[in-house]
Amino acid sequence: MKTLSPRLPRPRALLLSLALAGVPALAHTLKPVTRVEGITEYRLPNGLQVLLAPDASKPTTTVNVTYRVGSKHENYGETGMAHLLEHLIFKGSPRHPDPWAEFTKRGLAANGSTWFDRTNYFAAFAANEDNLKWYLQWQADAMVNSHIARRHLDTEMTVVRNEMEMGENDPGNITTQRTLATMYQWHNYGKDTIGARADVENVDIARLQAFYKAYYQPDNATLIVSGKFDADQVLDWVAQSFGKIPRPKRALTRLYTVDPVQDGERAVTVRRVGGSPMSLVAYHVPAGAHPDYAAVEALNLILSEAPGGRLHKRLVEESKLAASVGYFGLALAEPGFTMLTAELAPKAEQDALNRELQAVTEGFAERPVTEQELKRAQTRWLNRWEQLFTSPEQVGIQLSESIAQGDWRLFFLLRDRVKALTVDQVQRIATERFVPSNRTLAQYIPTEKPLRAPAPVFVDVAEQMKGFKPQLAANTVAAFDTSPANLDRSAQLGRLTNGMGLALLAKPTRGEAVQGVLSLRMGNADELRGQQSVAAMLGAMLKMGTATKTREQLRDALDAAKVELQVRASASSVWLSWATKREHSAQALALIAEMLRSPRLEAAALDEVRAQALSGLQAQKDAPEALAQRAAAAALDAFEPGDPRHERSFAEEEADVKAVTLDAVKAFHARFYGASQGQLALVGDFDAAALRAAAQSLLGDWSSSARYERLVSRHKDAAGQVQTLGTPDKQNAMMMGLQPLAFTDDHPDRAALLVANHILGGGGSSRLWTRIREKDGLSYTTGTGLNLNPEDPASVWVAYAIFAPQNRAKVEAALREEVARALKDGFSAKELDEAKQALVNERRLALAQDGTLATALVFNLRLNRKFARTQQLIDAIQGLSLEQVNAALRQNFRLDRFQLVFAGDFK
Template identity: 30%
Template sequence: MDVEQGRYPVTLSLALAYFTSIGESRLPVVANDNRRRVMLCARAAKTLGLAVPILYRYCSCQISEPTARKMINTMNETEPLNQVAITKVSEDKNVVEYRLPNGLKVLLLENHTAPVVTVLVLYKVGSRNEGVGYTGSTHFLEHMLFKGTKKHNPEKGNGIDDLLTQIGAYWNATTWFDRTSYFEVVPAEYLELCVELEADRMRNLLLRQIDHDSEMSVVRNELERGENYPEEALEKDLYALAFREHPYHHPTIGWRTDVEGVPMDRLREFYNTFYWPNNATVVLVGDFKCDEALSVVAKHYGKIPAAPHPIPEVYTTEPPQEGERRFEINRAGDLARILIGYHVPEATHKDNHALAALRHILGSTYERSSCLYKILIDTSLAAETFARHDDLRDPGLFIIGATVTEDVEVKQVEEAIYSELERLSRELVTQEELDRAKSSNRKGTILAKADPSSLAFMLGEAESKADWHWLMEYDDKFDQVTPEDVRRVVATYFNKSNRTVGTFIPKEIEMSPEQMQAAMEAAEAQAEIESVLDAKHDLAELMANKPAVAKAKVKKPKIHTSSFASRLVKKVLPNGLTVLLMQNPGTESVGVCGILKAGKYFTTEGYKNSNLAELVADLLPKGSVRYSKMQIAQALESMGIAGGLEFSVDNYRLGFGTHVVSDDLPMYLDLLADLIRNPELSSEELAKTKIEWRSRFTEALNNTRSMAWNKMRRTIFDANHPFYEKTFEEQMIDLEEVSLETVREAHKKLFTPKGMIITVVGDTDLDEAFQHISDKFGDWHGDEPPSVDVPQASLPAKRTRIDVPIPEKKSTDIVIAHPTDLMRTGKDFYAAKLANAALGQDTITSRLGNVVRDRAGLTYGIYSAFSDTAFGSAPWSVSLSVNPKNVEKSLDLVSQVLSDYIENGISTEELSKETGRAVGAFTVGLASSLGIARALTEFEFLNLGPEELDNMSKNYAAVTKPQVDAAMKKYFHPEKAVTVVSGTFDK
């Protein structure tokens, strides 16, 4: 022992202190209980971060070291919570913080409003921890964390995605400057499964070269997709120029050559540096008991040691900027854009909340009472605008951006922004403006609690910026901001020498029909050669070592009958308006949504397939008989729902929906009624809206996805069909021809209480809610909307390919589609949905994703889907994005997967997996009052009622393999599908 004391003096003192702290007055060197001796040594090793052999030798266990290790491993699996030294650190607003001996921080918040839990694990590593040569490693590693561990290996059919798919989880991961977050939203019964999965991949990743190679091209396609959009290109260069020394200089996704070149060993080193308990926070929010949840966390994380090294700190700081910096991007595009970034302090700085208040006051396109809206949108200088405060762990940027209206110079927009900032540096904002911002902020916090997952994400973000107490204190500190504080921060930070300015100036590239044809022919010829040369992308070879389906063992979600029908109150006003009401107490908020039969299908004769219904909907929030546009905007802002009265339009529905604080429900319903019944519909607002829409169409002409779908709808439907879509140029012509009289006539015809549905779900008195609706809508009358009779579109005679060239695009969009006659009310609906789910509902675990993304690494995202099945004839499609060079390879693989699937049918394991996914997703999707309200509204619209909602789990569970196989043969016809490829073709 003297020798050991001499060699390990620190170990001796730490061990003595540790054993004393747990009630052992001396080292267990003479104890006869070898298991207890080993357990104490192991616990000391875990707690102190010491090597097990050191404590093993030091504690003089009278057994062999291999036996001791075996006992330690057994103890690690079974040691109960009361034997793990967990510290309760603090509690605030029902959030409780615990700390495990290995340094893991645990945040628990019980929320029993829905049988759902959110598990979020945040690692304090982001792109700020990267350097030249391995930028993007944080994000690349995020992808690799889904590639498996020894215990949960996709190659064995029990990977993370395999398991989570079967229970209907909503899961993903995100990377940002300061953090990487992994999360799962699941039925509450699967809390332990998620904790176990996250704990396992913290230290046990396989990190195989083959996974690195396939995932690199997936990440690269994600990067290429972003490069298609001017906004993303501008923001990447804005940060790169504003930060020269601090690592915020690097884009989160990384520089392209780093993404392509970073070796597996470098990613492994990055993983071994940062993925440790003492660099992580586990956040659990939802339907659980804290002591039970903590026991689960201790069971799975307690056995992981702390990092054997200090977690590297970022010590580089950005020196003050000494003059304006500018850059310009010139490439093919649509509209000019501008981004202006000002250096601002870190999130914990005393000025942070004043800057946040300024963000509210500057506003955005949909905050119509805001400064930017008034000076840019209302004046038609810009089609879109926003202000964003990036409050980060280190000093970040405050960004103001705008999309410039056609025929307006960028300089005009830039000068208007500077003029407004200069005014705010001289003049105090009014107390009324600031009070609205404060009300919006505080009510926004209440509304976030209505969705437990939102609160989990907020806690995680707070941890990345500072710690979770930062969030708990945020509203109180925001309320302390004064008008003078706002003026001071504008004067301090928003000056010329502190700003970086980026502009996107589109260059026109005219292509003649001959040039377009030549580009398409060249692309097809080159792609054909590459496809022949690349044998790697053969389906049989790609799947040679892959199990046919996941065979992971996980308890399936409970098949149960819900109770919506018994809890729902349905009332119909004399004018035909249907009101649905249901309580969901304890949330302090209410979900409100509704539908009118005022979609494109019902548009006045002569305007079929136009955007007239959508144009009317867009004008509704811009003024009514009783309220001006500004009064409406101010009321919504004070409720914390600046965009909460926007209306969406599809073929059949005009919809609305939002969360409101319970006390604001009467005000919201009052506004809603006046906007729907008595909109102002002024010539001034119509003219401004037309300018905004022209900009929208111009942008669509340069968007690969929009152009692909536009061409598709014009190809598979005739001009009189509800799903047909005119060219964007034709839509611009239609827009110019719409008069104010036409708009008002359309409103009068389309908007009627007959067939309208309003649903209220949440923490409110149902009788009072109904009375409010009756008071506001009861004396409204209108005609019966026409019945819906959608003609069945014919399948194309044969497979067809159409290419749509758009110059200078880094990523290409592909859509493969044809019409189907599937209807939501059809007997085979559930079978068809399961058939599609196994094929392409998920970009990773479905067949298409497994082959084209996971195995071949050709795309960031591939999906199959049925469009609106309310009345039939909607498209069934497969869509994906790829590098232009990979178009033919991808199409070939998609064709092989479809042929194999339709020929051989769904496997029993796939059917079981997709049934579990559907049942679990049903529970997760109804975690909030608004989610419930939307589901009830849609089922009422389809005349299915709450009974169908109650039986959904059973309906999915009753589907058989023969039914799914029959459905796919009935609805999937790739041999007659139209393929549209939109983008820049490799010459």
């Protein structure tokens, strides 16, 4: 999804920007309109709505501008216009000619997105008054002065087509597009945001400029600032920048199109090369502001969520027709949709899957909703809502969706409605909406007596808000210094009696949030031979129950402890990361210890994990991205088949997955799992002494019986080469390149290499980005990356690009030309200064993320490092000379040493 914005004719835009620049800064006189749970609304005289959500607990600021315009506002011949504007607004204005370069220089994590009802632009950055003031000024300038010019449209067109082709490569994306087009006869929700290729390629620049001028105005926008900032200062800057934009005299056209009630089953079939078979059923549902919509949210979870979801139980566990199930539903401004999806399991029949998918989804008349099902769904939904609300970076982004529905307070009203749901209400919606005549499926089934769903209606949002009573705002959270020195002072480091490393960083957080990371390392090269898939499948089974808890009971216990958990496993390690709350932090740790020490490990769970793994492999086999990445890594593989470090082919991995037995999984757990070679880190609002005692009690006596010896990494000494792989019927292509570097991250040129990489291909103003994406318009995304190994001389330089297959030669030529120019002429002082600033800001922003801090603490424990090393790197970056950076690039970057792979349909 992307956002654009039309502009005023250039002379008028330039005059306006100059006029505004001459107006003296004035203190604001804005008064609050309303307050809800820590968020305050203001209105400028020109109509701009301003929402401030201060949170000093993290030294980051997020700014989001939401325009109430999306793909539904596009007329005949204009599909994709809102998305085109998203691209073009980043082309700048007379006053800001290169926004991306400024974002990169300032270390802003910035982007935009386009959706059905809205367009938004957002940026997150380490709290900094200069960056905040500049970004507000840019947003105000972009609102009325952006270049919406033919010259930019021409260069960006290939990039937009490239993005369109990326979507065309995804079978799930295409199936969803075709389903929506079948569901909606008249409403623009049936048209994908990316637009019709013919409309995008033939867009009339005058119509695009008119679209911009109509919708990119202060009375059609909401500015949201969240995180750490001075509210009065921000309001002053807002008044100075946005406040001088005049209120437009035009009146926006009222939209009134609503599809009639669907009057029978609809069907759509998509046939493409590659991918995994899937089915979905889709139903029309009320708008997000409608009182009934909360029940739709609950029903999505009751049906799809593992392990208790009805579809999961019936299709995945019992009948084994599906490898996985899920849902895709949105709270929209007008009557919307929800989709229930199922990925076909290997060897299963799709007709049988379709029948069962319909039967379960439309089976609520025979099997009414239970109190237990509703309670689980409410708990899970509300837990996720709380996770969003406690994140300053996410609050502003999420409010965009409620703004698009008609009122930002719907964000809270929907929460209250979910809390208040009753079984009778959810049952009524299920039997009204999940009926054959309201269904779209990949087949047609005649029905003698069609049952009609309720007619779609517009919602009077003001009427809905009359009874809304906001909850009390959360308490103000104290600021916390995330400098490396203070992190080292504040972190409590130690070991459990079995040798496990423990790091506790207690700090104030919004909502008393706690982030945890636990890493276990295990085994040795000899004993782990041939165990890659066994270890991976064991990791996937950890969340499927324990010795004393069924899968559902474990999921309920995690929900009760407000735990959101991710698990990753490799042949020699398992990695768990989670979020919870202060009051549940010890219970969360107890549940995670129970999962690790006594997993349930049942045959049915193994079968489910195997089906998902095989389905995922099938989907990757003809995907350009997966093929290119795997081929490049295989070219540097220094290990024989069976070695846990071996880069397996698709065939090898598929054979391994099929060969895994339950006895092998159990034996791996008994032999290798233990905490003596592990690290545990917790960051957030908690009682450190209590958690230290809990960790000792839960994990301090647990050790692996297997000898541990770290797996040493290395690369094969292979000559550089270029490979071309064919992926028929894929409209997008991938370039992936890897160059081995025989050193660790202690290399004396580390700082210089990071800066050189950033200038060459690491940022929004990098050489490759500017040439391949911006100037030539050949790629949706391109760049380089530097992965420095902390333990072994096996680092790697990465180069990549996504592009249309017919542009392969141009992409390769541009890459070689830009690399040759950089090696010959070196970089400029301006590039050096901007790269330094960007890299330093990136590291400071990373230190403000609690999840990142927990991960860093685990690595510090493992490598015996301190955060002072980060400060040393920052100091080294700031002290670099241009000669050092140019020398590091010339000495280490060798394009002729790259394993360069191109994958695509190169006819």
